[in-house]
Amino acid sequence: MAKSSQDISRFGAKSTIAEEDQSSTSIVLGRKALDFPLKVKAPSGDKARVISIVNQKGGVGKTTTTINLGASLAELGRRVLLIDFDSQASMTSGLGINQVAIQEQYGSIWHLLNDLNEDVRGTILKTSVPGMDFIRGHYDLAGADSRFASEIAKELMLRKILAPIINEYDDILIDCSPSLGTLTVNALTASDGVIIPMECEFFAVLGLDLVTKTIEKIVAAINPHLEVYGILATMFDRKTAHSREVLALIDGQFPKLLLDTIIPRTVRFSESTVKGMPITTFASSSAAANSYRRLARELISRGGAN
Numbered sequence: 001m002a003k004s005s006q007d008i009s010r011f012g013a014k015s016t017i018a019e020e021d022q023s024s025t026s027i028v029l030g031r032k033a034l035d036f037p038l039k040v041k042a043p044s045g046d047k048a049r050v051i052s053i054v055n056q057k058g059g060v061g062k063t064t065t066t067i068n069l070g071a072s073l074a075e076l077g078r079r080v081l082l083i084d085f086d087s088q089a090s091m092t093s094g095l096g097i098n099q100v101a102i103q104e105q106y107g108s109i110w111h112l113l114n115d116l117n118e119d120v121r122g123t124i125l126k127t128s129v130p131g132m133d134f135i136r137g138h139y140d141l142a143g144a145d146s147r148f149a150s151e152i153a154k155e156l157m158l159r160k161i162l163a164p165i166i167n168e169y170d171d172i173l174i175d176c177s178p179s180l181g182t183l184t185v186n187a188l189t190a191s192d193g194v195i196i197p198m199e200c201e202f203f204a205v206l207g208l209d210l211v212t213k214t215i216e217k218i219v220a221a222i223n224p225h226l227e228v229y230g231i232l233a234t235m236f237d238r239k240t241a242h243s244r245e246v247l248a249l250i251d252g253q254f255p256k257l258l259l260d261t262i263i264p265r266t267v268r269f270s271e272s273t274v275k276g277m278p279i280t281t282f283a284s285s286s287a288a289a290n291s292y293r294r295l296a297r298e299l300i301s302r303g304g305a306n
């Protein structure tokens with residue numbers, strides 16, 4: 001592999017992250033607390049691990065998770081690429097790209113989908129986080145279902161786009177749109193794993209079956225290697241019994257899939273989006289930033305990140 005991999009995080013042993021800060025499934029559900037060491041294993045140096053952040057329900061924290069998990073993996077010394085695969089292009093705005101620039105098709109993932117021979121490297125942008133790059137979205141992604149309806153092997157387009165750069169990153173995260181249409185099928189076909197963010201609200205639990213069934217269909221038909229890395233409880237309010245009840249409900253229904261890390265509900269996320277920064281930069285020592293850092297370490301320890 002061309003670039004060197006580090007075997008310690010950029011925080012290294014000096015990290016002051018307090019595990020007590022963290023809400024975790026095991027603590028909330030009264031089990032033995034789990035620990036994910038601050039010192040993580042080096043990236044495998046193999047091809048990138050591709051992870052789709054998926055839930056057909058809107059507003060559950062997919063984009064927030066993609067940006068902040070990406071930033072946390074980059075802090076751990078991994079080379080990260082984010083892909084904005086949603087026509088709302090909220091990740092692209094959340095990374096500070098202005099509205100005028102988003103309207104330009106050239107240089108977006110939409111442009112690449114429409115010209116599979118275009119060099120993907122020409123569209124890769126740097127973020128403000130060292131080690132984290134991204135490919136921006138475009139509003140025309142909204143027309144993907146009809147645009148590619150009669151295309152042969154239309155579910156393989158993203159896999160083909162990523163093939164030339166698959167050895168140049170450790171982790172590639174795809175921010176999916178709130179639908180299970182052509183784009184999400186492309187993302188799942190190109191992926192090794194899936195993270196399903198889920199707002200800690202009762203109605204959100206009802207939609208989980210649909211996501212997991214779609215994933216099963218993709219595994220059976222196109223991508224047998226696809227794994228669910230976990231369901232991520234987001235917008236958790238530790239002061240309400242409702243959040244705890246929802247967590248217990250998901251744990252009962254999907255016992256192996258619920259991740260230990262929980263993302264707390266805080267206005268800091270909306271504030272960081274306005275500033276066009278990940279929370280790990282905007283409020284670096286906040287519990288919210290540390291929850292995404294813990295998610296990155298949990299993912300690595302579960303074998304879900306390179």
Ligand SMILES: Nc1ncnc2c1ncn2[C@@H]1O[C@H](COP(=O)(O)OP(=O)(O)OP(=O)(O)O)[C@@H](O)[C@H]1O
Nearest residue numbers: 058059060061062063064178235264265266269270
């Ligand atoms: N843990 C959190 N606490 C409070 N607000 C949050 C949290 N996570 C995300 N938000 C806010 O909730 C809103 C929706 O989050 P986000 O855009 O990440 O969801 P999404 O699943 O990507 O939505 P969509 O389906 O529309 O793409 C945003 O305003 C975001 O700032």
Ligand SMILES: [Mg+2]
Nearest residue numbers: 062063086090
């Ligand atoms: Mg989104």
